[in-house]
Amino acid sequence: MSGRLILTLSILGGTGKEGPGLAYRWAQAGYHVVIGSRTPEKAERVAAELNERLERELVVGMGNVEAAEACDIAVLTVPYNAHRDTLEGLKDQLQGKVLVDVTVPLVPPEVSVLKVPPSGSAAQEAQEILGEGVDVVAAFQNVSHVHLLEDHPVPCDVLVCGDHEGAREQVLELVRAARLVGWDAGPLANAIVVEGLTPVLIGINKRHGMKEAGIRITGHPPVEATGPDA
Amino acid sequence: MSGRLILTLSILGGTGKEGPGLAYRWAQAGYHVVIGSRTPEKAERVAAELNERLERELVVGMGNVEAAEACDIAVLTVPYNAHRDTLEGLKDQLQGKVLVDVTVPLVPPEVSVLKVPPSGSAAQEAQEILGEGVDVVAAFQNVSHVHLLEDHPVPCDVLVCGDHEGAREQVLELVRAARLVGWDAGPLANAIVVEGLTPVLIGINKRHGMKEAGIRITGHPPVEATGPDA
Numbered sequence: 365m366s367g368r369l370i371l372t373l374s375i376l377g378g379t380g381k382e383g384p385g386l387a388y389r390w391a392q393a394g395y396h397v398v399i400g401s402r403t404p405e406k407a408e409r410v411a412a413e414l415n416e417r418l419e420r421e422l423v424v425g426m427g428n429v430e431a432a433e434a435c436d437i438a439v440l441t442v443p444y445n446a447h448r449d450t451l452e453g454l455k456d457q458l459q460g461k462v463l464v465d466v467t468v469p470l471v472p473p474e475v476s477v478l479k480v481p482p483s484g485s486a487a488q489e490a491q492e493i494l495g496e497g498v499d500v501v502a503a504f505q506n507v508s509h510v511h512l513l514e515d516h517p518v519p520c521d522v523l524v525c526g527d528h529e530g531a532r533e534q535v536l537e538l539v540r541a542a543r544l545v546g547w548d549a550g551p552l553a554n555a556i557v558v559e560g561l562t563p564v565l566i567g568i569n570k571r572h573g574m575k576e577a578g579i580r581i582t583g584h585p586p587v588e589a590t591g592p593d594a
Numbered sequence: 595m596s597g598r599l600i601l602t603l604s605i606l607g608g609t610g611k612e613g614p615g616l617a618y619r620w621a622q623a624g625y626h627v628v629i630g631s632r633t634p635e636k637a638e639r640v641a642a643e644l645n646e647r648l649e650r651e652l653v654v655g656m657g658n659v660e661a662a663e664a665c666d667i668a669v670l671t672v673p674y675n676a677h678r679d680t681l682e683g684l685k686d687q688l689q690g691k692v693l694v695d696v697t698v699p700l701v702p703p704e705v706s707v708l709k710v711p712p713s714g715s716a717a718q719e720a721q722e723i724l725g726e727g728v729d730v731v732a733a734f735q736n737v738s739h740v741h742l743l744e745d746h747p748v749p750c751d752v753l754v755c756g757d758h759e760g761a762r763e764q765v766l767e768l769v770r771a772a773r774l775v776g777w778d779a780g781p782l783a784n785a786i787v788v789e790g791l792t793p794v795l796i797g798i799n800k801r802h803g804m805k806e807a808g809i810r811i812t813g814h815p816p817v818e819a820t821g822p823d824a
Binding site for chain 2: 476477478480484508519520523547548549550551553554556557558560561563564565567568569571572574575576577578579580581582583
């Protein structure tokens, strides 16, 4: 972690659905936010769209390698079929950092049934690829991107898994900064549950005629979201 | 399924924590309820305690084999270390029936970390042991027994997994009868998520200073619980 006052968050593969939503909320919270993409022009275009929505020049776009290099904390939002290749290409740049893995091991077209990867979960796979020099934390897999780009409170909590408590705490801070409610869900071995909730929620949408099913933890007192709309 | 008007539900290994709570709610809903145990006297004692609480003679106790024989739908609430032996001993009695597996593959003392069994989940293990003649449905793993024996609305939804839609629907009916909110969570392959939520919730209790963490599905319209207290 750098000694700079304002942390830089790079959202790698950030031009998809989830990346811009997280970028929007973190930029509003005052972080330096970088959108990374294999195609730098695409990242720049998405950053420009976000800045228009934010009405300020808060987000920049660049290639994934430069984005991984530039950040204090990296956030990975790629489809599962690009997960391994992306991480192998960014291994050097990510050493010593926290990587927040948002990836869900969905294998289309059957996206409402859990497919367990050989390592147990995408996040455990990421940890294996990156080695012990990177603190992988699984989070944000269950939140619909539709909510993130709106300004209303999001009706879905965030479960945070990782093997290092300090890294989990940093990510719980990012959850609050995104005006979401987060919960410490323990070690990375539990990521299979958190990732697996996404196909379960997709199936519930389909079978119960809903659109944006999410989860809440009950049994409180809850950890309240911070920020103007919480 | 029998042609009888009132179904008999047998709760196998029903003298523990979860069994009496489910029995209490289903007896109130008008089902014939049997508590099964390896030790028939223990089952009779638990049934007597429930009848006292219910202020009517609604629940009977018997040995697991007789209970499995007598029922239309069986519900299994044993600790994971008794799961395989119990099922192997009841395989014949359960053929042609629905088995609701409430088992969570917890391996004490580390009960806040998911341990994935070789088959993926306890429920998939049950399906392998019992064969295709039994419809195994995973449900009720996340609900604290403390709530079930009280009469207030339970702040935890029930995710229902199984490979046969008709069996899932029958169990969703049992969820409503217990005055809980249920969701169709798809095939048995998703049971790993539902079972795995229990160690995640146990860990959240510990790390967030809570006692009875549960989950709710958001994104509604919800399936409302039925019954006087819902």
